[in-house]
Amino acid sequence: MAQQEKDDASGQQTGRSLTMSRAMVEAIAHEMREDDEVFYMGEDVADYGGIFDSTEGLLDEFGRDRIMDVPISETAYLGAAVGAAQEGMRPIAELMFVDFFGVAMDQIYNQLAKNTYMSGGSVNVPMVLTAAVGGTYNDAAQHSQTLYGTFAHLPGMKVVVPSTAYDAKGLMHNAIRDDDPVVYMFHKRLMGIGWLPAPDGPKTGVPEDDYTIPFGSADIKREGADVTVVTLGLHVHRALEAAADLADDGIDVEVVDLRTLVPLDTDTIRDSVAKTGHLVVVDEDYRSYGVTGEIIASVAEAGLDDLEAVERVALPDVPIPYARPMEDEVVPGTDDIVAAVRAAQGDE
Amino acid sequence: MYENMVTARQYEERLQEEYMAGKQPAFDISAGPIPGELHLAAGHEAAGAGVCQHLRDDDTVTAPHRPHHIAIAKGVDLKRMTAEIFGRESGLSGGKGGHMHLFDPDVNFACSGIIAEGCPPAVGAGLAAKKRNTDSVAVAFLGEGAIDQGAFLESLNLASVQNLPVVFVVEDNDWAISMPKERVTDVENGAQRADGFGLQGARVDADDAVAISDAAREAVGRARDGNGPTLLEVQVHRRMGHFMGDPESYRPDEDKAAAEQRDSIERLEADLRAHGVDDEEIDDLRSRAHDRVEEAIEWAKDQPEPDPDDAYEDVFVNPPSGVTDSEPSTADTGGDD
Numbered sequence: 001m002a003q004q005e006k007d008d009a010s011g012q013q014t015g016r017s018l019t020m021s022r023a024m025v026e027a028i029a030h031e032m033r034e035d036d037e038v039f040y041m042g043e044d045v046a047d048y049g050g051i052f053d054s055t056e057g058l059l060d061e062f063g064r065d066r067i068m069d070v071p072i073s074e075t076a077y078l079g080a081a082v083g084a085a086q087e088g089m090r091p092i093a094e095l096m097f098v099d100f101f102g103v104a105m106d107q108i109y110n111q112l113a114k115n116t117y118m119s120g121g122s123v124n125v126p127m128v129l130t131a132a133v134g135g136t137y138n139d140a141a142q143h144s145q146t147l148y149g150t151f152a153h154l155p156g157m158k159v160v161v162p163s164t165a166y167d168a169k170g171l172m173h174n175a176i177r178d179d180d181p182v183v184y185m186f187h188k189r190l191m192g193i194g195w196l197p198a199p200d201g202p203k204t205g206v207p208e209d210d211y212t213i214p215f216g217s218a219d220i221k222r223e224g225a226d227v228t229v230v231t232l233g234l235h236v237h238r239a240l241e242a243a244a245d246l247a248d249d250g251i252d253v254e255v256v257d258l259r260t261l262v263p264l265d266t267d268t269i270r271d272s273v274a275k276t277g278h279l280v281v282v283d284e285d286y287r288s289y290g291v292t293g294e295i296i297a298s299v300a301e302a303g304l305d306d307l308e309a310v311e312r313v314a315l316p317d318v319p320i321p322y323a324r325p326m327e328d329e330v331v332p333g334t335d336d337i338v339a340a341v342r343a344a345q346g347d348e
Numbered sequence: 349m350y351e352n353m354v355t356a357r358q359y360e361e362r363l364q365e366e367y368m369a370g371k372q373p374a375f376d377i378s379a380g381p382i383p384g385e386l387h388l389a390a391g392h393e394a395a396g397a398g399v400c401q402h403l404r405d406d407d408t409v410t411a412p413h414r415p416h417h418i419a420i421a422k423g424v425d426l427k428r429m430t431a432e433i434f435g436r437e438s439g440l441s442g443g444k445g446g447h448m449h450l451f452d453p454d455v456n457f458a459c460s461g462i463i464a465e466g467c468p469p470a471v472g473a474g475l476a477a478k479k480r481n482t483d484s485v486a487v488a489f490l491g492e493g494a495i496d497q498g499a500f501l502e503s504l505n506l507a508s509v510q511n512l513p514v515v516f517v518v519e520d521n522d523w524a525i526s527m528p529k530e531r532v533t534d535v536e537n538g539a540q541r542a543d544g545f546g547l548q549g550a551r552v553d554a555d556d557a558v559a560i561s562d563a564a565r566e567a568v569g570r571a572r573d574g575n576g577p578t579l580l581e582v583q584v585h586r587r588m589g590h591f592m593g594d595p596e597s598y599r600p601d602e603d604k605a606a607a608e609q610r611d612s613i614e615r616l617e618a619d620l621r622a623h624g625v626d627d628e629e630i631d632d633l634r635s636r637a638h639d640r641v642e643e644a645i646e647w648a649k650d651q652p653e654p655d656p657d658d659a660y661e662d663v664f665v666n667p668p669s670g671v672t673d674s675e676p677s678t679a680d681t682g683g684d685d
């Protein structure tokens with residue numbers, strides 16, 4: 001499904017490439033023009049345009065009533081977004097760094113995520129919670145986490161993690177139109193911000209018109225016959241780099257980009273593993289009780305027969321250290337992925 | 349007090365130089381000898397120095413994301429703090445914490461990068477002092493942008509209702525990143541929030557180290573004497589961007605210029621001169637600060653970087669043995685970025 005939709009609306013044909021942040025902003029602006037009920041709330045989202053350029057330029061077009069700077073009070077404004085969503089509005093609320101979720105976790109996981117269920121479906125929360133994630137620039141333990149697993153673990157929220165501009169736009173359209181709460185986690189390193197250089201990959205062709213990418217459709221970013229690497233966010237690009245390295249040695253790697261964690265496209269993963277027999281899961285989140293374990297379990301549940309070897313590459317269970325040698329050690333790099341693929345191939 | 353303020357200013361000027369090395373021409377936050385974010389406190393020095401001069405080593409201080417001037421005034425080991433900021437092995441936290449997470453238990457100093465989250469631990473330190481019947485006090489520093497945060501408001505209430513020896517010091521620099529104060533609070537005088545919780549509130553309107561010190565003497569004295577907490581808001585100024593690399597395009601030029609003109613260090617210097625302190629003494633103080641700063645920076649830069657495997661230490665002081673292995677199964681986990 002993912003592949004087909006890409007062929008239909010291939011950004012490359014537009015001849016126009018955007019950074020991931022521009023692509024997200026384009027989708028938000030489009031939805032705000034179409035629907036007066038959509039608004040954006042957060043810290044430094046108006047005049048600053050979002051610390052990670054998530055709302056760059058929106059204030060000019062939509063004004064302060066719809067691009068709202070709020071006091072540093074995550075409990076109040078994220079909870080207010082939940083309340084407004086329950087009234088039928090379509091708020092987008094930004095948590096500047098996902099690491100700050102702790103100060104407002106009740107509003108997130110007891111209100112945003114559970115009200116639909118507890119109300120027996122009579123109340124719904126059509127809200128998007130955006131949050132910057134990720135390390136790789138030495139911002140230490142309180143500003144570098146991805147926490148993919150935390151949000152995906154708690155039921156009631158759809159969880160989206162784009163890795164390219166094309167995906168970021170289509171997933172954002174879908175997120176705003178979805179009648180359920182969606183947590184949209186964007187990796188700082190992919191946004192294309194001046195002061196935090198992005199790798200080449202995330203800047204892609206993006207159609208000017210709106211389009212949606214359905215949740216639960218993983219995307220095969222590179223086809224290959226020997227080993228399946230399942231990953232998301234920044235690590236899609238590291239996996240592609242690893243795949244290019246390994247191709248020189250005749251190892252043909254398939255890279256599956258999950259794009260959404262909830263819902264999870266287990267079919268694409270299983271089909272790929274059925275083809276390659278070798279599975280490597282790469283995640284920038286903590287190793288235990290997280291994405292890597294979940295993916296491996298879902299493949300194993302479908303049948304162990306396909307599976308010749310499994311490796312996982314994730315953040316070891318330590319808070320993220322500040323100093324460069326230590327952060328480099330714990331955040332998976334391209335060479336860690338190369339090593340894991342080789343290990344899965346049995347030729348370590 | 350003057351020496352502390354000058355040390356803090358000179359220290360951060362040197363840090364700024366070091367931080368910018370390797371980051372140009374196009375500013376790249378992840379390049380250079382000091383990576384990560386860096387929040388400098390030029391314009392805030394009077395708050396750290398004015399308050400901490402009334403504190404002892406056994407008094408606890410919690411600081412926010414802009415901590416250096418407070419750490420210096422509290423007597424945090426300058427060399428090891430610098431090594432920490434450079435991410436070196438001999439840093440206060442062995443390079444694990446970094447500039448927003450400086451811990452020096454020798455002088456009971458800690459900081460956190462999450463807004464207002466230093467308040468509850470300060471209340472806890474006050475609680476411990478009360479339970480143990482000591483006369484030590486706890487001081488939580490925070491910015492005016494942090495006073496809307498639940499952790500702060502709940503802490504005011506708890507400290508008040510338990511009559512704890514805690515002083516909350518709000519450094520009001522009028523800005524919370526790009527958000528000017530008037531757009532995030534309808535209360536001009538943040539110290540008035542004390543009224544709603546039944547504790548003492550006081551505000552010092554001028555960026556004046558002597559006035560801040562006087563107000564802090566009273567607040568700290570009240571806490572030490574068992575007379576309960578105080579919320580003290582002091583006016584300071586942000587002379588720079590929120591963090592290094594902040595383009596400040598949201599900030600009117602006049603506001604920046606005004607902040608630069610109101611320099612509490614110059615003001616204190618003028619006061620000192622008016623009280624008969626002569627050039628020679630001032631120069632002496634300045635050069636002492638200069639030497640201390642240079643020594644700390646040079647020492648820190650000479651320190652080795654941590655071993656990558658140090659990353660696995662200190663998760664627990666009493667690591668569970670043989671049960672969990674935090675290292676992934678593939679032999680080499682070394683990153684390459």
Ligand SMILES: Cc1ncc(C[n+]2csc(CCOP(=O)(O)OP(=O)(O)O)c2C)c(N)n1
Binds near residue numbers: 100462491
């Ligand atoms: C809970 C939380 N929300 C948001 C942030 C991001 N943030 C860091 S500093 C800051 C502004 C703080 O302003 P203020 O308290 O006035 O201190 P100043 O930076 O002006 O010294 C913000 C929003 C954070 N660190 N923690």
